[in-house]
Amino acid sequence: MNQKYVEECRICGIDEAIKKELCPFCIAQKILKGKWKMLIYWHLQDNKVRFNELNRLIPTTPTTLSRQLKELETDGIIERKVYNQIPPKVEYFLTPIGKELKPAIETMKQWGVRYIDLDKKKN
Numbered sequence: 001m002n003q004k005y006v007e008e009c010r011i012c013g014i015d016e017a018i019k020k021e022l023c024p025f026c027i028a029q030k031i032l033k034g035k036w037k038m039l040i041y042w043h044l045q046d047n048k049v050r051f052n053e054l055n056r057l058i059p060t061t062p063t064t065l066s067r068q069l070k071e072l073e074t075d076g077i078i079e080r081k082v083y084n085q086i087p088p089k090v091e092y093f094l095t096p097i098g099k100e101l102k103p104a105i106e107t108m109k110q111w112g113v114r115y116i117d118l119d120k121k122k123n
Helices: 003-013 016-032 035-045 051-057 062-074 103-123
Strands: 078-083 090-092
Touching: 003 016, 003 103, 016 035, 035 051, 035 062, 035 103, 051 062, 051 090, 062 078
Parallel strands: none
Antiparallel strands: 078 090
């Protein structure tokens, strides 16, 4: 768990009654924010994936991909396994708490589909 997010909620100036309801949303948003994090999650939801494969699948720079993977790892959503071999092999996969996100992500996907359909009906 990233204690930084918990500390940010603790010192937040929002009314305590509202904070109890709002902080869980804020923490989830902080963990999932990032242009490529949802796509990274999608690729890892059922598989272990190597860095180079993620780099081919996600249209971003290796530096950005690495940063977002490190953030997800720090937040406890993914785990990184380094194999001691030549050439180096690194795999990423979801942690148990990362797997718990799957129903929430699926709900967000379904909402997104409905939202896209509404837009299509307008045009």
